[in-house]
Amino acid sequence: MSLLAFFYILRKNDIPVTTKEWFDFYNLLKSHQINNLDEFYYKGRSVLVKSEKLYDAYDKSYIEFTTSNIDITERLTEILDFFDNDTFPNLNEFLTDETLEEIIKRFNERFENQKEKHTGGGRHIGQKGYSPFGNSGAKRDGIRLGGSSTHNNAFYVATERKFKNLREDVNIDERNIALALKKLRHFQHIGIEEEVSLDETIDATAKNFGDIEIIFKRNRINNIKLLLFIDNGGSMEPYRERVEKLFSIAKNLRYFKDFKHFYFHNCIYDNLYTDTELWKSIPTYKVLQEFDGDWKVIIIGDALMSPYELYNSFQFIYRLERTGTTGIEWLNTLNKHFRKAIWLNPISQVQWQHQTVKAIKNIFPMFPLTVEGLEEGIKVLLKN
Amino acid sequence: MDIIKNLIYRGSSNYVASQELIDAVNIAIQLEKPLIIRGEPGTGKTMLAKSIAESLELPFFVWHIKSTTKAKDGLYFYDTVQRLNDARFHDKDISDIKQYIKYGKLAEAFLADKKAVLLIDEIDKADIEFPNDLLNELDEMSFYIPETKETIIAKNRPIVIITSNSEKDLPDAFLRRCVFHYIAFPDYDLMKKIVNVHFPNIHKELLEKALNIFYEIRNLKDLRKKPSTSELIDWIKILILSAYDIDKITLKNIPFVGALIKKEQDLEQFNKLIRFR
Numbered sequence: 001m002s003l004l005a006f007f008y009i010l011r012k013n014d015i016p017v018t019t020k021e022w023f024d025f026y027n028l029l030k031s032h033q034i035n036n037l038d039e040f041y042y043k044g045r046s047v048l049v050k051s052e053k054l055y056d057a058y059d060k061s062y063i064e065f066t067t068s069n070i071d072i073t074e075r076l077t078e079i080l081d082f083f084d085n086d087t088f089p090n091l092n093e094f095l096t097d098e099t100l101e102e103i104i105k106r107f108n109e110r111f112e113n114q115k116e117k118h119t120g121g122g123r124h125i126g127q128k129g130y131s132p133f134g135n136s137g138a139k140r141d142g143i144r145l146g147g148s149s150t151h152n153n154a155f156y157v158a159t160e161r162k163f164k165n166l167r168e169d170v171n172i173d174e175r176n177i178a179l180a181l182k183k184l185r186h187f188q189h190i191g192i193e194e195e196v197s198l199d200e201t202i203d204a205t206a207k208n209f210g211d212i213e214i215i216f217k218r219n220r221i222n223n224i225k226l227l228l229f230i231d232n233g234g235s236m237e238p239y240r241e242r243v244e245k246l247f248s249i250a251k252n253l254r255y256f257k258d259f260k261h262f263y264f265h266n267c268i269y270d271n272l273y274t275d276t277e278l279w280k281s282i283p284t285y286k287v288l289q290e291f292d293g294d295w296k297v298i299i300i301g302d303a304l305m306s307p308y309e310l311y312n313s314f315q316f317i318y319r320l321e322r323t324g325t326t327g328i329e330w331l332n333t334l335n336k337h338f339r340k341a342i343w344l345n346p347i348s349q350v351q352w353q354h355q356t357v358k359a360i361k362n363i364f365p366m367f368p369l370t371v372e373g374l375e376e377g378i379k380v381l382l383k384n
Numbered sequence: 385m386d387i388i389k390n391l392i393y394r395g396s397s398n399y400v401a402s403q404e405l406i407d408a409v410n411i412a413i414q415l416e417k418p419l420i421i422r423g424e425p426g427t428g429k430t431m432l433a434k435s436i437a438e439s440l441e442l443p444f445f446v447w448h449i450k451s452t453t454k455a456k457d458g459l460y461f462y463d464t465v466q467r468l469n470d471a472r473f474h475d476k477d478i479s480d481i482k483q484y485i486k487y488g489k490l491a492e493a494f495l496a497d498k499k500a501v502l503l504i505d506e507i508d509k510a511d512i513e514f515p516n517d518l519l520n521e522l523d524e525m526s527f528y529i530p531e532t533k534e535t536i537i538a539k540n541r542p543i544v545i546i547t548s549n550s551e552k553d554l555p556d557a558f559l560r561r562c563v564f565h566y567i568a569f570p571d572y573d574l575m576k577k578i579v580n581v582h583f584p585n586i587h588k589e590l591l592e593k594a595l596n597i598f599y600e601i602r603n604l605k606d607l608r609k610k611p612s613t614s615e616l617i618d619w620i621k622i623l624i625l626s627a628y629d630i631d632k633i634t635l636k637n638i639p640f641v642g643a644l645i646k647k648e649q650d651l652e653q654f655n656k657l658i659r660f661r
Contacts, residue, residue: 018560024415033414039407046408047415050559052422052566175553178512198464205468212469253512254451 006065010048013057013064017048037066176371177249184226184256184296184378189218221257226250227291227338228261229268231301232276239346242369243300246344258295262287266305267327268334284330288337296381297334297341300369303357304347310356328359335363342377344369391440391499399428399435400570400577408565409436415563418504418522418544423567425549426612428578433503433545442543443500447489449509455517458490458504459527459536481532490518491536494525499540508548515558523561570613572599582617583624590630594620600635601644606653611644619643 010017024047028034034043041062049058193216200215228250230243251259262272262282271281310327325333335341343364345352352361360366365380367373393409395401401409409432412419421429437444447458463484470476487495493502507515521527525538546562548554570578572595579591594616602610611619622640623633633639636658645651 016556020560024417024563027415028411031414033411042404043407043411046404046411046563046565050420050556050562050564051553055566175512175555182512196465201465202468210472212465212472214465 006044006061009061009064010058013061015049015054015057015061021048174245174249177246177374178253180371180374180378181250181253182255183375184224184381185222186224186382187220188223189220193218195219222255224256225258225291225295226256226260227295227297228259229272229297229299229301230261230263231266231299232263232273232278233266233301235302235304236346239302239369242346246300246369246374260291260295264301267301267310268299268330269327270325270330288333291338293337293339295338297338298377298381299341299343299364301343301345302347303343303345303360303366304351304354305356307355310359328363331360331363340381340383342367342380344373344377393436393439396435396439398581399431400574400581401428401432401435402567402574405432405565405567408563412545412563413543416541418546418562420546420548420554420559420562420564421567422548422564424569424612426614427567427569428613429547429567430503430505433501433547436543436545437501440501443493443496443498444503445489445493445496445500445542446503446505448505449507449514451509451511453510453514455514455521456488458488458518459521460488460491460529461486462531482534485529485532490521491527493542493544494536494538496542497539500542502542502544504544504546506549507546507554515554519558519561569602575613575616578613579617579620583620586620586624587630590620590623593630593633594623597633597635597638598644601654604654604657607645607650608647609645609650611646615644615646 007017007022025044028043028047034040045055045058049055195217197215197217200217201213204213204215205211228247230247236243247261250256251261262274263276263278264272265278268284270284272284272287274280274282305327312326341364343360343366345357345366346369347357349368351357352366357366365377367377391413393406393413395406408419421432423429433446434444436442462481463486467478467481467484470478490502493500522544525541526535528535575595575598576591579586579595583591598611598616598619601607619640622643626639628639638644641651641654645654
């Protein structure tokens with residue numbers, strides 16, 4: 001067990017530390033930028049952790065590293081080795097009372113003593129409130145090498161776990177979704193003419209016998225209009241976070257010429273909804289009137305329902321106005337109306353054998369609601 | 385690794401920085417890596433870079449990022465139309481392309497005589513690919529201009545401070561090359577110091593009362609926009625200027641509450657919550 005253990009504890013706690021960053025950390029230790037465990041905590045954090053969402057995982061890792069049942073001697077000696085290096089002649093300036101050799105000797109003695117007292121010792125020197133090093137007295141996490149720290153006690157801060165709220169257990173990477181969605185593009189020169197076209201300017205100027213004539217052209221703008229239909233039914237609850245993420249990214253990307261979304265419950269019937277509570281409804285046929293077939297459509301839903309909910313016009317559970325059109329008929333109408341439409345399904349592909357999933361899959365090309373699935377689906381949306 | 389001598393940031397009189405933040409700045413200076421600063425609005429992200437430049441007496445460059453900003457904008461701009469225009473007359477030698485190359489903020493920081501401080505403000509405003517396009521330039525601190533076949537190399541590696549409002553995630557490859565610090569919202573004691581910097585002669589009682597009310601509001605649930613430091617400062621300024629009777633200020637009677645709570649729904653929500661106290 002060694003200092004390197006910290007690296008693996010961080011990785012274990014899902015902090016994606018790379019060797020490059022670990023070397024930065026080593027360099028800090030080597031250039032004695034880190035002189036005590038408080039600085040170890042804070043300065044380590046600034047080079048090893050690159051998101052406040054991971055600060056909580058870092059706190060956990062720090063507690064684990066400083067308190068777990070591992071051989072602390074080795075770990076401390078390794079830290080000490082950095083200070084014991086000849087390349088730092090001014091090390092002694094940090095230690096006003098005694099030389100490093102004396103400290104290590106003292107540390108080892110203490111450790112021996114403690115081992116005798118607590119066989120199997122789960123609690124170690126530092127935690128016991130010994131402060132074998134330096135001059136600033138007992139610290140809960142020990143090993144202070146000289147000088148008083150201006151920090152809060154790192155161990156205390158870490159156990160507070162005050163970044164817990166910022167934590168976010170992401171299983172679907174926002175950045176990758178955004179990158180995948182950006183593939184959904186079809187550039188066209190539209191809008192006002194504001195960009196100088198160099199080639200045409202030179203051409204026109206030459207034709208003008210050298211009298212300069214500047215030619216402007218229109219900006220290239222993504223001409224894709226995206227329409228999202230989202231299943232807000234109870235069976236979608238486990239996937240809500242993933243769906244919301246995709247939705248908020250598509251919305252905030254401001255990348256499409258136009259972006260609209262509607263909610264539905266279970267299957268698309270006579271009405272669609274503009275709010276998640278399914279209170280504000282709009283007849284589906286009006287949506288079809290308003291949005292022409294050029295809109296690219298992505299439907300997100302689990303497609304899991306009782307067969308009658310898809311095939312029967314009277315039995316579906318959530319109807320107020322019924323035109324007698326069944327769910328499957330609506331889906332077919334939608335597919336005919338929009339030239340490009342895909343279905344993203346969050347449930348595992350094993351369950352796609354279910355009768356209604358299979359039926360819907362026959363209408364819309366269906367892809368899993370993952371980054372890869374999204375990428376595959378977008379290819380279909382872009383095909384001519 | 386050589387320690388860069390005399391370049392140790394210690395905060396400045398008009399900017400209150402926590403020890404962790406000061407440490408993060410110094411690490412970035414020592415490792416010669418960009419420092420990414422993230423945090424709620426009003427935690428002083430942008431002010432930090434200015435404070436570093438002032439306290440270390442270094443030239444200061446600001447590159448404000450907008451949604452249309454491209455990585456190349458920070459490097460250089462080749463003014464072809466000007467050159468074309470000049471070609472019509474014979475009073476200028478247009479064969480020297482160099483005179484039509486206009487440097488961007490990043491290049492200006494590279495070419496400064498002294499080590500400079502460069503603030504890349506609100507990097508998340510730009511296109512999602514933007515940070516990736518800057519990877520090489522920030523790593524090598526150099527770039528190539530094809531038009532003049534010139535390579536611009538930083539005379540002194542600038543201290544680069546990048547702020548982000550964490551709207552979009554930054555790419556991993558970019559983050560790996562940077563030092564990161566998240567500015568947590570100032571706690572009571574730190575806020576006291578910050579207010580004191582703005583109002584050195586503030587009445588102690590007023591300060592405490594204002595802070596208590598400020599944190600009460602911030603701790604309320606369901607507010608869409610929590611008041612931040614700048615709102616607090618504005619509010620205190622109004623209180624001082626209007627010479628409002630300190631004793632009359634209570635949570636149920638907050639004078640000039642609009643300075644603290646700016647959204648109408650929030651004000652409704654606030655009144656609702658406060659009524660039951």
